[in-house]
Amino acid sequence: MSLLSFTDVNIWYTRxxxxxxxxxxxxxxxxxxxxxxxxxxxxxxxxxxxIRSAIGLLPVNSRIGGEIRLDNASVAGWSHNRFARYRxxxxxxxxxxxxxxxxxxxxxxxxxxxALRNRLRGGRLLPFGNGAHRQHIRxxxxxxxxxxxxxxxxxxxxxxxxxxxxxxxxxxLIAIALSGEPKLLIADEPTSAxxxxxxxxxxxxxxxxxxxxxxxILLVTHDLGVALDRADRIVVxxxxxxxxxxxxxxxxxxARDGYTRRLLEAAPGLHTGRLTPRSIDLSSLKLARVAAGExxxxxxxxxxxxxxxxxxxxxxxxxxEHSVKAADEVSFxxxxxxxxxxxxxxxxxxxTIARIVAGLTAADSGEVRLLGQAERWSRKRLSRxxxxxxxxxxxxxxxxxxxxxxxxxxxxVHRGDIGRRDRHEIALELLDGVQLPHKYAKHRAGELxxxxxQRVAIARALSLNPEIVILDEAVSALDVSVQAEILQLLADLxxxxxxxxxxxTHDLGVxxxxxxxxxxxxxxSVVESGDTASxxxxxxxxxxxxxxxxVPGSHLTV
Amino acid sequence: MTIRLDQPSAxxxxxxxxxxxxxxxxxxxxAPPRRRFGVFHPIVTQPGLAVAVLVVLLAVAFCVIxxxxxxxxxxxxxxxxxxxGPSATQPFGTDRLGRDVYxxxxxxxxxxxxxxxxxxxxxxxxxxxxxxxxxFVRGIVDLVLMRVVDxxxxxxxxxxxMVIVSALGYGTxxxxxxxxxxxxxxxxxxxxxEVLKVTQADFVEAAAxxxxxxxxxxxxxxxxxxxxxxxxxxxxxxxxxxxxxxxLGFLGFGAPPPQPEWGLLVAEGxxxxxxxxxxSLFPGAVILSVVLASNRISRALQPVRGL
Numbered sequence: 001m002s003l004l005s006f007t008d009v010n011i012w013y014t015r016x017x018x019x020x021x022x023x024x025x026x027x028x029x030x031x032x033x034x035x036x037x038x039x040x041x042x043x044x045x046x047x048x049x050x051i052r053s054a055i056g057l058l059p060v061n062s063r064i065g066g067e068i069r070l071d072n073a074s075v076a077g078w079s080h081n082r083f084a085r086y087r088x089x090x091x092x093x094x095x096x097x098x099x100x101x102x103x104x105x106x107x108x109x110x111x112x113x114x115a116l117r118n119r120l121r122g123g124r125l126l127p128f129g130n131g132a133h134r135q136h137i138r139x140x141x142x143x144x145x146x147x148x149x150x151x152x153x154x155x156x157x158x159x160x161x162x163x164x165x166x167x168x169x170x171x172x173l174i175a176i177a178l179s180g181e182p183k184l185l186i187a188d189e190p191t192s193a194x195x196x197x198x199x200x201x202x203x204x205x206x207x208x209x210x211x212x213x214x215x216x217i218l219l220v221t222h223d224l225g226v227a228l229d230r231a232d233r234i235v236v237x238x239x240x241x242x243x244x245x246x247x248x249x250x251x252x253x254x255a256r257d258g259y260t261r262r263l264l265e266a267a268p269g270l271h272t273g274r275l276t277p278r279s280i281d282l283s284s285l286k287l288a289r290v291a292a293g294e295x296x297x298x299x300x301x302x303x304x305x306x307x308x309x310x311x312x313x314x315x316x317x318x319x320x321e322h323s324v325k326a327a328d329e330v331s332f333x334x335x336x337x338x339x340x341x342x343x344x345x346x347x348x349x350x351x352t353i354a355r356i357v358a359g360l361t362a363a364d365s366g367e368v369r370l371l372g373q374a375e376r377w378s379r380k381r382l383s384r385x386x387x388x389x390x391x392x393x394x395x396x397x398x399x400x401x402x403x404x405x406x407x408x409x410x411x412x413v414h415r416g417d418i419g420r421r422d423r424h425e426i427a428l429e430l431l432d433g434v435q436l437p438h439k440y441a442k443h444r445a446g447e448l449x450x451x452x453x454q455r456v457a458i459a460r461a462l463s464l465n466p467e468i469v470i471l472d473e474a475v476s477a478l479d480v481s482v483q484a485e486i487l488q489l490l491a492d493l494x495x496x497x498x499x500x501x502x503x504x505t506h507d508l509g510v511x512x513x514x515x516x517x518x519x520x521x522x523x524x525s526v527v528e529s530g531d532t533a534s535x536x537x538x539x540x541x542x543x544x545x546x547x548x549x550x551v552p553g554s555h556l557t558v
Numbered sequence: 559m560t561i562r563l564d565q566p567s568a569x570x571x572x573x574x575x576x577x578x579x580x581x582x583x584x585x586x587x588x589a590p591p592r593r594r595f596g597v598f599h600p601i602v603t604q605p606g607l608a609v610a611v612l613v614v615l616l617a618v619a620f621c622v623i624x625x626x627x628x629x630x631x632x633x634x635x636x637x638x639x640x641x642x643g644p645s646a647t648q649p650f651g652t653d654r655l656g657r658d659v660y661x662x663x664x665x666x667x668x669x670x671x672x673x674x675x676x677x678x679x680x681x682x683x684x685x686x687x688x689x690x691x692x693x694f695v696r697g698i699v700d701l702v703l704m705r706v707v708d709x710x711x712x713x714x715x716x717x718x719x720m721v722i723v724s725a726l727g728y729g730t731x732x733x734x735x736x737x738x739x740x741x742x743x744x745x746x747x748x749x750x751x752e753v754l755k756v757t758q759a760d761f762v763e764a765a766a767x768x769x770x771x772x773x774x775x776x777x778x779x780x781x782x783x784x785x786x787x788x789x790x791x792x793x794x795x796x797x798x799x800x801x802x803x804x805x806l807g808f809l810g811f812g813a814p815p816p817q818p819e820w821g822l823l824v825a826e827g828x829x830x831x832x833x834x835x836x837x838s839l840f841p842g843a844v845i846l847s848v849v850l851a852s853n854r855i856s857r858a859l860q861p862v863r864g865l
Contacts, residue, residue, distance in 0.1 A: 360767060380769030388767060396760035400782045410768045464768075 002069075003184040003216045004054055004091070005030040009066035011049055011058070011240075020063065023049040025240040027066075031184060031216040036207075038219045038227040040263070041237035042479035043450075047220045048096075050237075051186050055091050056083035071183075089119055092177030094187040098169035098194075102161040108172050109157035112141045115179045140179070148175035149205045166346075167198035174202070178209070185209075185217045192222065195345035195506065200550040203230055222479065224267045225509070225553025228252055236260050266484035267509070267553060277495035278488075300372030303468050303500035304334040304357060309366030311352055311524075326352035327363070328524040334517070336371075336467070339494065339501040341511040341532070343547070344521035350504045353521075354472050357502060358388045371467060383410065387461035391473035393453035397445035397460075404441040407431065407459040414464060430459040434489060451482035458490070462497065470502045475510065487514050508551045512536055520544050610854035617848045620667035630658045632665040632818045641834045651836035653826060662818035663841050669813055670803055670820040673734035677799045678792060680738025685745025686788055692746065693753030693784075694776055704750070710743035719802060723811045730803075730819065733812045737802045741795055748791055752784035759783075793856035797849040804845050820845050 011024040024046040031037050041047045052058050054068055056078060068075045071090055075083070087093065095101040103111055116137050138157075145153035148171045161169055170190060177185055187206070191199035207230065210217055221227055227234045228248045236244040236257065244257040255261045311327040326349040334340040342350040355361040357368055359382050370377070371385060387410075390396035397406050404427035411418060411426060418426075428438050434455040445453050454474060461469050471490070475483045487510065494501060503515055511518050511532060518536070519529040520543065528541045539545045620627060636656035644651045650659035692703040710718065722736035756762065757780060765775050800820075806812050807821025815822065820841055827837025 358767065360763065378769070379767065383768040388764070390760045390764070392760065396764050398761045398765075398779050398783065409765070409770075413765075413768050413770045413774075 002030040002032050003071070004186075004218065005067075005069045006050065006054070007067040007069070009050065009053065009064065009068060011046070011053055011065070012063045013059075014061050014063060023062075023240050024053070027237070027240075027242050029235055029242070029245075031218050033183065033216050034210060034214045035232045036210055036217045036219060036230055037233045037235065038221055038231040039235045039237055040221060040224050040227045042222055042481065044239075045237040046240035047237050048188055049240075051188060051218060051220055055087055055093055055186065056080065057093075088115055088180030088182065090180075090182055090184065092180060092182035092185045094170075094173050094177045094185065094190045096189045096192065098166055098173055101173055102169060104161050107158050107160055108145075108164070109138070109141055112144060112172070112176055112179060113137050115176045116140050116144075119180045144175040144179045145172070147178055147209070148172065149201070150175065167194050167202065170194060170198075170202055171205075174205070183215055185215055187217065187219045189220055189222065191226070196508070196550040196552070197345065197546055199226075199552070203552075206230075223552055224263050224480065225551070229552050236263065262481055266481040277491040301336060302333045302369075303336040303338075303371055304332075304340070304502060305367075305369040305372075306333070306353070306357060307331050307367045307369070309353065309356055309363045309368065311349075311356060311361065311363050313352075325349075325524045327356065329366070330521075330524070330526055331366075332519045332526065332529055334500055334502060336500055337494070337498050338516040339503055339514060341503045341505060341515035341518040342521055343505060343508060343511055343518055345506060345547075347523070348521040349524040350506075350521050351472055352524075354388075354470050354502060354504045358382075358386060358470050360388070380414065383466075384414070384464055385466050386468040386470065387464065387466045388470045389454075389457050389461050389472065389474045391477055393450065393457045394445060396457060397453060399444060399446050402442050402444060403427070403431070403436075403448070403456050406445065406456055407463055410460065410464045426463070430463055431456075433462065433493070434459040449482075450478050451486060454478065454486055455489070458486075458493070462493065465497070466499070468500045468502065470504070472504045473506070474503075476505060476507065483510070490514070508536065508547055509553075520547065604858070606854060607858050610851035610858075613847050613851035614855060617667055617671060617844075617851075620664045621671040624664045624668055627664045628658070628661040630661040632657060632662045633816055641830065641837075643834070644836050644840075650840040651834065653837050654830060654834075659823070659837055659840055662823055663820070663844055666818035666820045666823055666841065669730055669817060670800060670807070673730050673737075673803050673812075674796060674799045676731070676734040677738035677741070677803065678795050680735060681741040681745050681795060681799075682788070682792060684738075685742040686749045688742065689746040689749025689751075689788075690753055690776070690781065690784075693750040694757060694780060700750075703746070707743045707746045710740065711747075715740050716802065716805060719806060720809075720811065723806065728811055728814075730813045730817075733803055733806045737799050737806070740802075741799065744795065745788060745791060749784065749788050752787050753780055756780050756783045787860070790856055790859040793852040793859065797852035797856070800845060800849055800852075 006027050006029045009024055009027045010022065012020040012022050014020040027046075027050055029037070029039075029050075039047045039050065049058065049062075053062070053064055054070060054075070056075065058064070064076070070086055102108070120133075120137060120140070141157065142153040145156055150156050150168060150171050156164070156168070156172070161172075164172065170193075174190070177187075185206075190206075191202050194202065203226065206217060206219075209215065219227075219231070228251065231248060233245065233247060234251050235242055236251070236259065238259050244251065244255060244260040246254075251260060252264070255264060309327050309330045310325070312323050312325050314321055314323045316322075328349075330349075330353055332340065342353060344350050352361060356363045357370075359377075359379070370382075377385075401409070404424055405412075407430045408423040408427045411423060424441070427441055431438060431441060436452060436455045436459070440448065440452065440456075445456065448456065457474075474490075475486050478486060490501070491514065493499060501515075503511075505511060515532045517530065518532045520527045520535065520541070522543055528535055528539065528544045535544065536548060539548060634657070636652070636658075638656065639648070639652050640656045641654055642648060642652045642656075648658050648660060650663060652658055653662070688703050688707070692700040713721075718740040719733070719736040722739055723732055726732040726735060762775060762779050765779050766772075770778075803812065804819075804821035804824070807819040808825045809821075810825070813819040813822060815826075823841035824838045824845075827834065827839075827841075831838055
């Protein structure tokens with residue numbers, strides 16, 4: 001008997017005055033006790049909608065067709081109260097974002113006890129507790145915090161969510177999900193917001209729980225690496241449909257569906273070897289070249305030389321100064337025309353260093369030498385040679401500008417003599433360069449998909465024909481298949497424009513695919529630096545080894 | 559290795575909200591279809607808003623072409639019909655000089671709404687400029703401007719306008735200026751908050767990093783992106799300005815008596831409220847409905863915040 005089964009489930013969202021849109025179409029799926037089933041899919045594939053339907057968490061404007069069976073009873077038409085009896089005690093739910101899923105004004109222990117009280121209330125005569133009962137609940141709370149892998153539960157118990165790190169908050173959410181002693185855990189991207197090392201710990205822990213308690217787990221993820229590493233069965237979803245279902249090895253070696261193969265191909269962690277650039281014909285970019293002006297391109301050996309750069313951020317809270325060393329005597333050199341990756345977990349100071357190189361933040365001490373030039377450049381001169389691409393294209397592109405205006409804005413600022421019509425021509429050329437159809441020239445950034453918007457940001461960065469482009473987590477927010485396309489595009493452009501990339505990322509898989517050299521950062525200082533192949537293939541430092549080991553899917557080969 | 563780009567955006571999530579691809583709807587049973595209303599759709603789904611827009615349009619029409627809505631003269635007394643109740647020919651009745659209250663209300667719109675427009679324009683332009691400068695320049699300028707705004711906010715609005723009118727002298731224009739100045743603070747506050755938010759955005763930094771001049775950043779990036787909340791404030795301020803101007807007219811600070819200003823119309827019926835309530839009630843109801851309508855429009859204009 002399966003814990004949870006979907007049979008031919010269809011889900012629509014209705015909106016006033018619009019055609020209902022179908023989010024899930026004809027999905028059948030079952031989770032058995034002790035089994036880990038993962039649903040893999042990119043954004044918009046309906047995976048979250050599907051699992052939320054099983055516990056009655058869909059918004060009121062949804063319509064469900066087909067049969068969903070929970071504990072062998074069909075949930076169709078269940079009231080909130082009826083669902084409430086199953087939530088927690090039969091199904092535990094781990095939400096996606098640990099940052100917003102906990103009540104910020106309540107201590108952790110109290111939130112966990114709320115969940116516990118729900119289960120332990122059963123069979124009691126009085127609606128309130130007594131001392132012994134409270135003691136019992138508190139002991140249980142400690143037990144579940146420990147079970148979720150949090151050391152020293154007594155200390156955590158009294159803390160507020162903002163005092164904990166993301167990984168600890170995620171563990172608290174797991175503790176709450178486990179507190180009802182459920183037979184089934186549903187986890188919606190439980191580790192997507194976390195660093196790889198923390199992700200590995202949490203996934204390891206879920207594995208242990210599954211073995212010890214024999215619960216079934218339904219895990220939703222966008223990361224095929226995670227799924228291949230952990231799951232008994234993998235369900236690949238796209239546009240609301242199941243396109244493929246099978247065990248890890250079946251998916252890995254015998255994927256039948258084209259989309260699954262594309263996903264496998266795109267998953268950076270599964271690859272060895274670097275992306276090879278394909279040649280792009282740049283002759284069509286004549287106008288843009290002319291507009292950018294024939295400024296002298298640097299010919300020095302190293303495009304970027306960073307020497308002993310330090311930066312400390314100081315914040316004052318309640319009269320007490322807190323200082324964080326974001327960069328501590330960081331040094332590295334980037335060869336002209338090469339890609340240098342800065343890798344590290346959150347808080348390692350990679351973005352700070354990138355911003356110092358780009359001149360967006362001033363360093364406390366140390367020197368940054370660009371293209372062999374020692375003198376400080378003005379903003380205008382600097383932007384000729386160096387451009388910055390942000391992580392989130394939607395926030396780095398003005399939402400009120402059209403795509404054509406966005407990509408030519410640097411030219412407008414630098415060359416006042418180029419008219420509106422010429423700029424439009426240049427914009428179309430630049431869009432050609434990043435392989436974005438001309439029809440998008442009139443759209444606004446908000447109307448584009450993430451991948452398209454990031455293409456616009458890249459086109460804009462290239463409009464002035466710079467030597468150096470800094471990519472600050474430029475592909476991290478994208479779906480894997482889109483990410484792979486953008487990386488390939490960047491590799492192509494690098495060869496065509498002879499660009500130097502400073503590539504900031506937390507994803508070692510991407511580094512392997514894309515970078516010539518890499519510096520591993522931790523807490524503001526460089527742990528290890530060198531050739532990508534030698535650093536990743538033969539790491540010298542413990543921390544680098546740990547990072548490499550944590551990349552999901554890294555031990556698998558296609 | 560290379561990654562094929564021959565099917566470039568096939569895996570891009572669809573950019574439209576309707577999500578699922580069209581073939582999918584055709585192949586599977588679709589949810590029950592809904593009735594549609596074509597161009598009348600917004601009216602059917604939001605009838606309150608439609609009525610509000612209609613009321614405001616009517617009031618504006620009163621203001622622009624009053625003669626099209628009545629053939630009577632708002633100033634000429636008619637001794638044959640003093641304090642006559644509402645009837646088919648005189649829907650709002652007549653006042654104690656026999657003038658048609660409906661006609662006076664229509665012509666009153668010219669005075670009241672023009673004054674309101676002036677007041678809101680003053681508040682909007684001065685307030686937005688102050689907020690923009692304070693939010694963008696920051697530092698000591700911000701500190702000084704915002705303390706001035708705090709002072710304006712700390713005095714009750716009507717009291718402040720009465721003080722300003724007393725200083726400037728009576729009259730509709732002066733009332734409008736006074737009401738405008740007293741609501742500068744609202745616009746300045748909202749604008750500053752929006753500007754602070756927008757200047758944090760990456761695209762402002764991106765514009766600065768390519769060497770854009772500060773003024774150009776302000777006008778091209780910050781101003782357009784911070785206007786939406788301020789624009790939603792305009793109809794709201796419009797409603798409260800009508801109220802403030804009518805209140806001052808009622809108290810006798812505004813237009814002198816023969817003029818049919820709305821507040822004055824209500825005041826004229828004050829003494830005879832027991833025997834001829836229509837003189838005060840109908841202009842009052844008109845004021846009420848225009849204010850309500852503009853508030854409703856303001857709510858519809860508010861930028862939709864994310865979840």
